[in-house]
Amino acid sequence: MIEICNITKRFGNFTCLDHVNLTIPDVSIYGLVGENGAGKSTLLRLISGVYRPDEGEIKIDGKETSRVAAKKEVFYMPDRQHYERNDTPLSIGRFYRNFYPEFAMEEYRYLLENFSLDENALVDSFSKGMKKQMFIAAAICANTKYLLCDEVFDGLDPQIRKTVNKLLKSAANGRKMTILIVSHYMEELDKICTEKGFLHRGRILAQEEWNRLLVEEA
Numbered sequence: 270m271i272e273i274c275n276i277t278k279r280f281g282n283f284t285c286l287d288h289v290n291l292t293i294p295d296v297s298i299y300g301l302v303g304e305n306g307a308g309k310s311t312l313l314r315l316i317s318g319v320y321r322p323d324e325g326e327i328k329i330d331g332k333e334t335s336r337v338a339a340k341k342e343v344f345y346m347p348d349r350q351h352y353e354r355n356d357t358p359l360s361i362g363r364f365y366r367n368f369y370p371e372f373a374m375e376e377y378r379y380l381l382e383n384f385s386l387d388e389n390a391l392v393d394s395f396s397k398g399m400k401k402q403m404f405i406a407a408a409i410c411a412n413t414k415y416l417l418c419d420e421v422f423d424g425l426d427p428q429i430r431k432t433v434n435k436l437l438k439s440a441a442n443g444r445k446m447t448i449l450i451v452s453h454y455m456e457e458l459d460k461i462c463t464e465k466g467f468l469h470r471g472r473i474l475a476q477e478e479w480n481r482l483l484v485e486e487a
Contacts, residue, residue, distance in 0.1 A: 270292065270293065270294055270295050270329075270330060270447075271291075271292070271293040271316060271327070271328070271329055271415065271447070271449070272292055272327065272328045272329075273289055273290060273291040273292070273293075273312075273315075273316070273325070273327050274290060274325050274326050274327070274328070275288050275289070275290060275324060275325035275326075276288070276289045276290075276312075276315060276322045276324070276325035276326075276327060277289075277322060277323050277324035277325055278308070278311055278315060278320065278322055278323055279323050284471055285308045285311050285471055286308045286311060286312060286315075286322075286471045286472075287470075287471040287472050288324070288325070288472070289308075289312065289325075289468075289471070289472060289473055290473065291466060291473055293447060293449055293464075294447070294464070295445075295447050296441060296442075296445050296446070296447055297441070297447055297448070297463045297464055298437060298438070298441050298448045298450065298461055298462045298463050298464075299447075299448070299449045299450070299462060299463070299464045299465070299466065300450050300451075300452065300458035300461070300462035300464070300465040300466070301449065301450070301451040301452075301465070301466045301467075301468055302451075302452065302453065302455055302458060302465060302466070302467050302468070303451070303453065303467065303468035303469060304453060304469070305453065307468045307469055307470065307471070308468055308470075308471050309419070309451035309452075309468055310347070310348065310419050310451065312451070312468070313345060313347070313417045313419050313449070313451055314345075314347075315327060315334075316329075316334060316343070316345075316417060316449070317334070317343055317345035317417055318334045318343075319345070329342055329343065329415065330342070330414075341368075341369070341413070342413055342414045342415055343413055343414075343415045343416075343417060344369070344408050344411045344413040344415070344416050344417065345417045345419075346404055346405070346408045346416070346417065346418050346419065346421065347419050348419040348420040348423065350400060350401075350404045352392050352393075352400075354393055355391065356391070356392045356393075357388065357389050357390060357391060357392060358381050358386055358387070358388045358389075358390070358392065358403050359378075359388040359389060361392065361403065361404075361407060362374055362377045362378070362388075362407060362410070365407050365410075365411055369411040369412065369413060371411070371412035371413075372410055372411050372412065373410040373412060374410070376410050377406055377407060377410040380406035380409070380410065380436075381403065381406055383432075384399075384402040384403070384406065384429075384432075386399060386402060386403055396424075397423075397424040398424040398425050398426065398429065401421070401423070401424050401425060402425070402429060402433075405418075405421065405433055405436065406436075409436055409437075409440050409444075409446075412444060413446070414445075414446065414447060415446070415447050415448075415449070416440065416446055416447070416448045416449070417448075417449050418437075418448065418449070418450045418451070419451055420451065420452055420453075420454075421433065421437075421450055421452065422452060422454045422457045423452075423454075430457060434457070434460055434461045437450075437461060438461060441463075450462065451468075
C-alpha cells in the first residue's frame with residue numbers, strides 16, 4: 270500500500286502540491302486525473318523518491334520512500350524516458366536487469382517482438398510511440414510490486430492502447446502489481462482503472478467536486 274500523508278511540495282514561491290492525502294490500495298490500478306500543471310508528475314517523482322517533500326511523508330508498505338528497500342519495490346516510468354544515444358531495446362533490458370533482480374528478460378524480448386520492435390535497433394531511431402511501447406514492456410517485466418506511469422497512453426495509436434490496457438490489467442491481476450497511472454486521458458482511465466482520484470491545482474478533489482468543476486469550465 271502507498272500512503273501519501275499531508276504532502277506539500279514547493280518550487281520557489283509556487284506551491285505545486287498542497288497538503289495532499291491519498292491512499293493507493295494493493296493490487297489496484299489507480300488512475301489520477303488532472304489537467305496539465307496540476308502536479309501529477311511531481312507526485313509520481315515524490316513517490317519514486319526523485320523529489321523530497323517539503324512537508325508530510327510518503328510510505329510504501331510502511332517504509333519511507335527514501336529507504337533503498339522501498340525504492341526497489343517501485344518502477345517509475347516518466348513521460349520522457351532517458352536512454353543513451355547508442356542504446357538498443359536489448360541494452361535497455363540489460364540495464365534494468367542490473368537494478369531489478371526479478372527482471373524477466375525473455376518475456377521482455379517476447380513483448381518487443383509482439384510490438385514489432387527490433388531488439389537490436391537504436392532506440393534513437395524509434396518514434397515516440399515505439400519508445401513508449403518499449404519502456405512499457407520493460408516496466409512490466411521489472412516485476413516490481415509497484416508501477417508508476419506518467420502519461421502512459423500519450424503517443425500511442427488506439428490499437429496499441431488496447432494492447433497496453435491488456436498488459437497492465439494482466440500485470441495487476443497475474444503479478445499482483447499495484448499500478449498508479451497519471452493522465453489527462455479520462456476515457457482510457459475509465460477502461461482500465463479500478464479506482465480514480467482527481468488532482469486540481471495541487472489538491473485532491475472528490476469525484477463530485479471534479480464533476481462540478483468540469484461542468485463549470487465547459
